[in-house]
Amino acid sequence: xxxxxxxxxxxxxxxxxxxxxxxxxxxxxxxxxxxxxxxxxxxxxxxxxxxxxxxxxxxxxxxxxxxxxxxxxxxxxxxxxxxxxxxxxxxxxxxxxxxxxxxxxxxxxxxxxxxxxxxxxxxxxxxxxxxxxxxxxxxxxxxxxxxxxxxxxxxxxxxxxxxxxxxxxxxxxxxxxxxxxxxxxxxxxxxxxxxxxxxxxxxxxxxxxxxxxxxxxxxxxxxxxxxxxxxxxxxxxxxxxxxxxxxxxxxxxxxxxxxxxxxxxxxxxxxxxxxxxxxxxxxxxxxxxxxxxxxxxxxxxxxxxxxxxxxxxxxxxxxxxxxxxxxxxxxxxxxxxxxxxxxxxxxxxxxxxxxxxxxxxxx
Numbered sequence: 031x032x033x034x035x036x037x038x039x040x041x042x043x044x045x046x047x048x049x050x051x052x053x054x055x056x057x058x059x060x061x062x063x064x065x066x067x068x069x070x071x072x073x074x075x076x077x078x079x080x081x082x083x084x085x086x087x088x089x090x091x092x093x094x095x096x097x098x099x100x101x102x103x104x105x106x107x108x109x110x111x112x113x114x115x116x117x118x119x120x121x122x123x124x125x126x127x128x129x130x131x132x133x134x135x136x137x138x139x140x141x142x143x144x145x146x147x148x149x150x151x152x153x154x155x156x157x158x159x160x161x162x163x164x165x166x167x168x169x170x171x172x173x174x175x176x177x178x179x180x181x182x183x184x185x186x187x188x189x190x191x192x193x194x195x196x197x198x199x200x201x202x203x204x205x206x207x208x209x210x211x212x213x214x215x216x217x218x219x220x221x222x223x224x225x226x227x228x229x230x231x232x233x234x235x236x237x238x239x240x241x242x243x244x245x246x247x248x249x250x251x252x253x254x255x256x257x258x259x260x261x262x263x264x265x266x267x268x269x270x271x272x273x274x275x276x277x278x279x280x281x282x283x284x285x286x287x288x289x290x291x292x293x294x295x296x297x298x299x300x301x302x303x304x305x306x307x308x309x310x311x312x313x314x315x316x317x318x319x320x321x322x323x324x325x326x327x328x329x330x331x332x333x334x335x336x337x338x339x340x341x342x343x344x345x346x347x348x349x350x351x352x353x354x355x356x357x358x359x360x361x362x363x364x365x366x367x368x369x370x371x372x373x374x375x376x377x378x379x380x381x382x383x384x385x386x387x388x389x390x391x392x393x
Contacts, residue, residue, distance in 0.1 A: 043309050049097050121147075
């Protein structure tokens with residue numbers, strides 16, 4: 031299970047949980063390792079099965095150890111429970127139940143097919159691995175990534191408003207890669223009125239990527255009819271609210287399961303102050319301005335005891351990466367995990383979260 035948990039960190043955080051899987055021989059020998067690389071790719075269980083088959087391994091009578099209950103639904107990929115049954119794997123040991131109702135029930139499907147199923151191994155570690163995802167599922171809101179591109183002294187624009195390009199070309203390319211994976215990108219009306227951004231996902235040659243996120247603008251001011259963010263493809267929504275929780279609720283009911291908040295300072299600060307950020311990605315340029323627009327406004331913190339604390343996140347490539355001249359910092363929330371569902375520790379009792387209606391979630 032430790033190997034599976036470590037493998038899971040190879041995947042990106044977002045609308046889907048981090049999941050790792052290991053196939054063991056009847057004698058306990060490690061045969062293959064798999065993990066989920068993101069939405070639309072093979073799930074960890076299927077990835078491990080494919081790796082075993084590439085090695086010519088006979089899976090009959092083997093055991094699979096996986097960090098999350100195998101899914102039981104057809105999404106962009108097939109159900110993992112059925113793949114395990116068809117592979118001839120005779121035993122599955124998983125850490126925690128899947129709280130995502132459309133995907134849940136894999137354990138029962140496996141048991142009905144005669145597969146020996148056990149759960150609860152390293153449950154605490156598995157819950158912590160996906161703490162933010164469990165929180166989003168339980169509260170029926172999208173997973174929230176907050177993105178900041180800033181100078182060394184935490185400025186996102188100079189005094190005259192210029193901000194292109196604080197980040198290196200490599201950081202920009204990385205950001206556009208993220209845009210191609212998320213469901214929606216969110217900015218405030220102030221950013222639209224000042225910068226007139228397109229908010230599209232683009233390839234290195236400037237062409238539009240095949241998959242585009244929903245372009246969402248939050249705020250009470252009108253979005254001009256000729257604003258670039260409106261586009262012509264229908265992938266635009268104006269969220270007429272200043273309440274971040276309400277904005278997330280509206281996006282959730284439009285099918286959004288992963289949103290990236292990009293700016294400016296007011297909206298970044300609003301989401302952080304509300305405790306609604308799961309993942310923080312900061313592109314830090316080795317540049318000093320000394321004045322200009324700060325990355326964040328007042329978060330309402332008046333004493334060090336109330337400071338927000340974040341943890342370095344090794345998922346999806348590591349906590350710190352060099353991108354051209356920039357550093358890419360990846361952090362995860364340290365807020366209370368009180369909403370995280372408890373893990374099952376019995377073979378036949380599979381409790382479920384109340385979090386239903388996750389159309390594209392699961393793993």
